[in-house]
Amino acid sequence: xxxxxxxxxxxxxxxxxxxxxxxxxxxxxxxxxxxxxxxxxxxxxxxxxxxxxxxxxxxxxxxxxxxxxxxxxxxxxxxxxxxxxxxxxxxxxxxxxxxxxxxxxxxxxxxxxxxxxxxxxxxxxxxxxxxxxxxxxxxxxxxxxxxxxxxxxxxxxxxx
Ligand SMILES: [Fe+2]
Ligand SMILES: [Fe+2]
Numbered sequence: 178x179x180x181x182x183x184x185x186x187x188x189x190x191x192x193x194x195x196x197x198x199x200x201x202x203x204x205x206x207x208x209x210x211x212x213x214x215x216x217x218x219x220x221x222x223x224x225x226x227x228x229x230x231x232x233x234x235x236x237x238x239x240x241x242x243x244x245x246x247x248x249x250x251x252x253x254x255x256x257x258x259x260x261x262x263x264x265x266x267x268x269x270x271x272x273x274x275x276x277x278x279x280x281x282x283x284x285x286x287x288x289x290x291x292x293x294x295x296x297x298x299x300x301x302x303x304x305x306x307x308x309x310x311x312x313x314x315x316x317x318x319x320x321x322x323x324x325x326x327x328x329x330x331x332x333x334x335x336x337x
Contacts, residue, residue: 185300185303185304186300186304188300189297189300189301189304190244190249191251192251192293192296192297192300193237193240193241193244193248193297194248194249194250194251195251195252195253195293196237196293196294196297197234197237197248197250197251198250198251198252198256199253199255199256199289199290199293200230200233200234200237200290201234202253202256202257202260202286203230203256203286203290204227204230204231204234205260206256206259206260206282206283206286207223207224207226207227207230207283208223208227209260209263209264209267210223210263210279210282210283211223211224211227213267213275213278213279214275214276214279215272215273215275215276216276218330219276219279219280219330222283222323222326222327222330223283226283226319226323229319229323232319233315233316233319236313236315236316237312237316239312240309240312240313243306243308243312244306244309255289256286256289256290259282259285259286259289260282260286262282262285263278263279263282263285266278266281267279276334277331277334277335280327280330280331280334281331283323283327284324284327284328284331287320287321287323287324287327288324290316290320291317291320291321291324294313294314294316294317294320295317297313298310298313298314298317301313
């Protein structure tokens with residue numbers, strides 16, 4: 178892989194590699210959140226998004242095929258950090274707080290994912306990679322939809 182980025186395409190390839198790690202971290206965190214959450218409807222949100230996350234990883238695989246490059250994992254310290262903070266708060270919180278704690282952690286991950294996809298879409302679009310843009314946009318739309326659901330649920334719970 179590159180040690181120094183010289184053009185947007187190299188940067189995009191690097192970010193796609195980081196997105197592979199990001200989705201893997203996200204899937205693993207969703208499992209932990211499902212386990213920690215107390216209400217069935219919150220657990221169900223994590224299960225549903227875990228299914229979408231698997232599709233998102235497949236979309237990333239298709240993007241690597243489209244670009245005719247091999248998928249190279251790059252680090253994703255942001256999602257790792259959010260997962261670590263979430264686990265720590267889960268350990269420290271009373272069961273009655275766990276729906277809220279897990280929803281916050283999930284929401285933070287969604288925001289990181291949204292920003293990552295938006296950046297990659299801008300670069301891919303500028304490079305004229307329309308199939309890549311389409312696959313990235315599918316992922317972005319799922320993240321945005323999930324983010325809204327999580328936020329709505331968090332607001333409802335907090336107001337209760
Ligand atoms: Fe995702
Ligand atoms: Fe997500």
